[in-house]
Amino acid sequence: MAKELSRGEPSEAMPSVRHSFPMGLLPYGASIVSGSLHIAGVEIQKVADEIGTPFFIYDEDHIRTTIRNAKEAFSGEIAFASKAFLCKEMARLADQEGILLDVASMGEMYVAHAAGFPGARMIFHGNNKSDQELAFAIEIGVGRIVIDSFDEIDRLESLASAKEPVSAWLRVTPGVEAHTHEYVMTGQEDSKFGFSYRWGAAQEAIELLRSSSKIRLLGLHSHIGSQIFRLDSFKAQFDVMAELISRYGFTELNLGGGLGVAYVDGEEAPEIASWVAMAQRYSKEAGLPDSLRLVLEPGRAIVARSAITVYRVGTIKRLKEIRTYVSVDGGMSDNPRPVLYESGYEAILPSRMEDVSDTIYTISGKHCESGDILVSSALLPSDLAVGELLATPVTGAYGYSMASNYNKVGRPPVVFAKDGHYRVVVRRETLDDLLHLEE
Numbered sequence: 001m002a003k004e005l006s007r008g009e010p011s012e013a014m015p016s017v018r019h020s021f022p023m024g025l026l027p028y029g030a031s032i033v034s035g036s037l038h039i040a041g042v043e044i045q046k047v048a049d050e051i052g053t054p055f056f057i058y059d060e061d062h063i064r065t066t067i068r069n070a071k072e073a074f075s076g077e078i079a080f081a082s083k084a085f086l087c088k089e090m091a092r093l094a095d096q097e098g099i100l101l102d103v104a105s106m107g108e109m110y111v112a113h114a115a116g117f118p119g120a121r122m123i124f125h126g127n128n129k130s131d132q133e134l135a136f137a138i139e140i141g142v143g144r145i146v147i148d149s150f151d152e153i154d155r156l157e158s159l160a161s162a163k164e165p166v167s168a169w170l171r172v173t174p175g176v177e178a179h180t181h182e183y184v185m186t187g188q189e190d191s192k193f194g195f196s197y198r199w200g201a202a203q204e205a206i207e208l209l210r211s212s213s214k215i216r217l218l219g220l221h222s223h224i225g226s227q228i229f230r231l232d233s234f235k236a237q238f239d240v241m242a243e244l245i246s247r248y249g250f251t252e253l254n255l256g257g258g259l260g261v262a263y264v265d266g267e268e269a270p271e272i273a274s275w276v277a278m279a280q281r282y283s284k285e286a287g288l289p290d291s292l293r294l295v296l297e298p299g300r301a302i303v304a305r306s307a308i309t310v311y312r313v314g315t316i317k318r319l320k321e322i323r324t325y326v327s328v329d330g331g332m333s334d335n336p337r338p339v340l341y342e343s344g345y346e347a348i349l350p351s352r353m354e355d356v357s358d359t360i361y362t363i364s365g366k367h368c369e370s371g372d373i374l375v376s377s378a379l380l381p382s383d384l385a386v387g388e389l390l391a392t393p394v395t396g397a398y399g400y401s402m403a404s405n406y407n408k409v410g411r412p413p414v415v416f417a418k419d420g421h422y423r424v425v426v427r428r429e430t431l432d433d434l435l436h437l438e439e
């Protein structure tokens with residue numbers, strides 16, 4: 001599998017001794033009290049004692065602050081890419097913060113709708129939307145449907161009515177190769193997403209839609225990939241999109257998401273405010289009108305750092321002169337990213353944050369796969385013991401949302417912490433839940 005190119009540039013090699021964990025990899029509301037990690041004033045050990053492990057714990061105000069920082073630096077609109085993390089409480093939070101919501105399946109639309117998120121502020125994506133999904137989107141009045149293929153145009157033509165035309169954007173493949181893992185790269189020509197700019201498919205679809213009485217094409221969309229650290233990667237994308245916007249006189253432009261985040265010590269990622277400001281500057285420099293409705297659609301950059309996953313150490317296996325495996329009570333079922341993209345993570349002991357870390361361990365999950373490794377090189381105290389809590393920071397994005405029941409392991413609960421209190425917003429899956437679908 002291709003190595004993940006998505007890391008930022010580490011400013012230093014991994015240290016051999018660590019006296020304190022970098023706070024930049026923990027939620028804004030993290031603090032250490034007598035060596036014990038608290039998030040938003042909630043002691044992690046206390047939550048583990050009360051609800052068991054594993055669990056995801058989110059700093060609610062971290063998410064709100066990040067959204068507000070992005071909004072403050074941007075005259076356009078922010079849409080949260082719900083694929084990064086969605087539950088009803090997250091949809092409500094996004095609603096309260098007044099942003100848009102990117103949904104990419106019936107399920108995402110349904111959960112957001114069930115949470116009371118207004119359809120008019122949803123953006124519906126997907127390269128293979130079914131009739132049923134499109135009909136539901138029309139029924140709940142989804143704000144913009146992002147058309148991804150000629151087949152989808154046909155489908156919408158048969159589902160929509162000229163009396164109430166659907167408002168749409170067209171997803172354009174700008175032919176840009178972002179510097180990231182090939183599995184999360186989406187702007188290149190060879191992609192299942194969108195209409196090619198270089199080969200004229202986008203222009204052809206635009207012309208076709210101009211004569212439609214059932215589809216109002218108001219603007220364009222593109223998304224070049226995920227976990228992108230270099231802001232200049234977005235410039236080539238912008239140039240293509242600006243050319244099309246100017247040529248056809250569209251009034252709306254969605255540039256997708258993709259801003260990278262730091263997962264390990266030494267990585268540095270641009271602030272969300274710099275990224276949104278960049279889009280605004282590009283728009284100005286390209287001479288696009290101030291009235292252009294500019295939308296950005298970050299997922300990871302809003303939620304990744306806001307959460308940690310807390311596990312309990314179950315076994316420790318010391319292999320002389322090879323490595324020491326520390327196995328926890330979760331793994332690839334709650335965080336498939338290391339297996340999918342060889343993504344790097346760090347590990348911490350939430351109840352011993354001030355102990356010196358000087359020993360390298362391999363943190364493995366409990367699944368029947370040798371590749372079920374959460375952290376390949378974790379720097380932790382030498383006396384790490386069975387029964388201790390161990391957490392992986394920066395797991396707020398694409399962890400819970402990509403979780404599975406592999407090996408019939410139930411998905412962990414999701415906890416929101418705020419002002420010294422916590423609440424379980426998604427409960428732990430039970431054994432009965434695992435039988436729920438069986439006839």
Ligand SMILES: Cc1ncc(COP(=O)(O)O)c(C=O)c1O
Pocket residue numbers: 081083084102125223225226227256257258259297298299300301
């Ligand atoms: C259309 C679209 N928008 C936004 C995003 C969010 O990307 P990220 O979480 O990297 O910001 C994605 C991710 O796959 C996407 O496909």
